[in-house]
Amino acid sequence: MAASDYDVAVVGGGLVGAATAWGLAREGCRVALLDEGDRAVRASRGNFALVWVQSKGLGLAAYAGWTVRSSNAWAGFAATLKEETGLDVCFQRPGGFHLALSERELEARATTLKRLHNQPGIVDYRTEILDHSQVAKMLPDIGREVVGASYCPLDGHVNSLRLFRTLHTALHARGVKYLPSHRVGNISREGGEFHLSTMQGAVRAGRVALAAGNANMRLAPMVGLEAPMKPERGQIVVTERLRPFLHYPVVTLRQTDEGTVMIGDSKEESTDPAGLTLGVSATEAERAVRQFPLLANVNVVRTWSAIRVMTQDGFPIYDESETHPGAFVLCCHSGVTLAANHALTVAPMIARGALDKMLVAPFSARRFHVQEAG
Amino acid sequence: MFKRLDEAASIVAIEVDGKTVRARSGDTVAAAMLAGGIDHCRTTPVSGAPRAPYCLMGVCFECLVTIDGVGSRQGCLVPVRDGMRVETQQGKREVGR
Numbered sequence: 001m002a003a004s005d006y007d008v009a010v011v012g013g014g015l016v017g018a019a020t021a022w023g024l025a026r027e028g029c030r031v032a033l034l035d036e037g038d039r040a041v042r043a044s045r046g047n048f049a050l051v052w053v054q055s056k057g058l059g060l061a062a063y064a065g066w067t068v069r070s071s072n073a074w075a076g077f078a079a080t081l082k083e084e085t086g087l088d089v090c091f092q093r094p095g096g097f098h099l100a101l102s103e104r105e106l107e108a109r110a111t112t113l114k115r116l117h118n119q120p121g122i123v124d125y126r127t128e129i130l131d132h133s134q135v136a137k138m139l140p141d142i143g144r145e146v147v148g149a150s151y152c153p154l155d156g157h158v159n160s161l162r163l164f165r166t167l168h169t170a171l172h173a174r175g176v177k178y179l180p181s182h183r184v185g186n187i188s189r190e191g192g193e194f195h196l197s198t199m200q201g202a203v204r205a206g207r208v209a210l211a212a213g214n215a216n217m218r219l220a221p222m223v224g225l226e227a228p229m230k231p232e233r234g235q236i237v238v239t240e241r242l243r244p245f246l247h248y249p250v251v252t253l254r255q256t257d258e259g260t261v262m263i264g265d266s267k268e269e270s271t272d273p274a275g276l277t278l279g280v281s282a283t284e285a286e287r288a289v290r291q292f293p294l295l296a297n298v299n300v301v302r303t304w305s306a307i308r309v310m311t312q313d314g315f316p317i318y319d320e321s322e323t324h325p326g327a328f329v330l331c332c333h334s335g336v337t338l339a340a341n342h343a344l345t346v347a348p349m350i351a352r353g354a355l356d357k358m359l360v361a362p363f364s365a366r367r368f369h370v371q372e373a374g
Numbered sequence: 375m376f377k378r379l380d381e382a383a384s385i386v387a388i389e390v391d392g393k394t395v396r397a398r399s400g401d402t403v404a405a406a407m408l409a410g411g412i413d414h415c416r417t418t419p420v421s422g423a424p425r426a427p428y429c430l431m432g433v434c435f436e437c438l439v440t441i442d443g444v445g446s447r448q449g450c451l452v453p454v455r456d457g458m459r460v461e462t463q464q465g466k467r468e469v470g471r
Binding site for chain 1 (some may be wrong): 419444448465466467468469470
């Protein structure tokens with residue numbers, strides 16, 4: 001094998017790439033992190049910051065187990081990052097709510113959870129359905145229209161912008177070479193190493209890990225992998241900073257450690273990433289006020305939209321290339337929730353040079369080929 | 375502190391933290407507070423330091439007060455009205471008021 005510049009080149013400087021690169025550096029790898037630039041669609045700057053368990057895994061039981069694994073590893077992950085950087089990412093896991101505004105919504109919720117729970121091989125994540133008075137004991141400010149909720153004690157949240165900054169601080173401290181404005185044009189494998197061509201010149205590495213979000217769709221075929229993606233737009237309403245009143249995250253609404261309330265869980269496909277529509281924000285705000293009437297007079301300081309990284313079936317993809325040994329692809333929607341797994345479980349696999357099939361075989365993109373799956 | 379250049383005829387009374395302050399019709403809440411000898415509108419959420427209006431034109435957000443029960447109003451942009459109830463804002467806004 002030729003003497004490469006790096007042991008591993010990670011493509012994508014967002015949360016998935018940064019967590020993976022940090023994990024690789026902890027394993028002693030020489031790592032380059034290639035980041036496209038600010039013209040890229042930056043999903044990591046626009047996420048909702050939940051470390052979320054409930055509802056994950058309907059249609060793929062292994063995803064529930066994978067999510068619970070990360071949720072359980074999160075506190076240790078946050079503590080290690082704090083030790084290395086002195087920065088607190090404000091991880092909290094008080095449990096989380098999914099509120100229902102009608103009997104029909106609550107019934108639909110219960111049915112979904114039952115179907116999820118009845119899957120073979122599912123991990124029990126202890127989600128319960130609570131009625132209005134049970135919810136009101138924990139969330140005293142809910143409106144009368146809230147008929148009930150599902151509650152999962154494993155749900156939590158973080159300050160995701162601080163997580164992003166903390167990971168990059170930790171990467172720098174561990175000597176990872178961060179290469180901004182390095183949009184990867186082509187990847188080839190020559191003499192046992194990968195050449196990643198960019199406008200700034202080529203980067204050579206023994207292995208390559210693609211963690212470029214929706215751009216994996218373009219990059220994966222260069223190394224004999226595939227990443228069928230289906231980007232989705234979400235819109236968020238952000239309030240002024242308020243005294244703490246909401247001590248549990250709700251799937252559509254959370255109060256950050258700094259006091260801001262973030263509202264929104266809209267989903268739109270095939271849309272302009274930068275667009276906003278008043279109808280969507282208004283619906284989000286209206287539901288939030290029905291859930292928490294005291295928000296009625298709060299000032300909105302901004303609204304924004306962002307693109308979710310989403311595979312075609314919504315579940316993660318972790319694969320290694322058969323035609324290009326040493327090439328890996330990582331795609332997932334939940335870059336925050338799964339950050340602990342990427343840093344502590346996936347990165348060590350890539351450092352060893354092979355994915356652990358026991359853990360990640362269900363997440364191979366082969367599932368999209370129904371004839372070959374099984 | 376501040377002294378008015380001329381006294382106008384039309385006077386309204388507002389209440390600031392329970393104390394009656396006489397203001398001139400057409401004053402903003404922030405101007406009325408300054409003229410009434412109140413040296414700060416709010417305290418900051420981070421250090422608790424007192425803050426007084428700085429720009430008086432809607433930019434600096436140092437004049438945030440609770441007006442008639444609604445928090446985080448910019449005192450420099452709201453004209454006084456007879457009987458208005460104003461409270462200095464301590465730290466972050468209380469939700470629901």
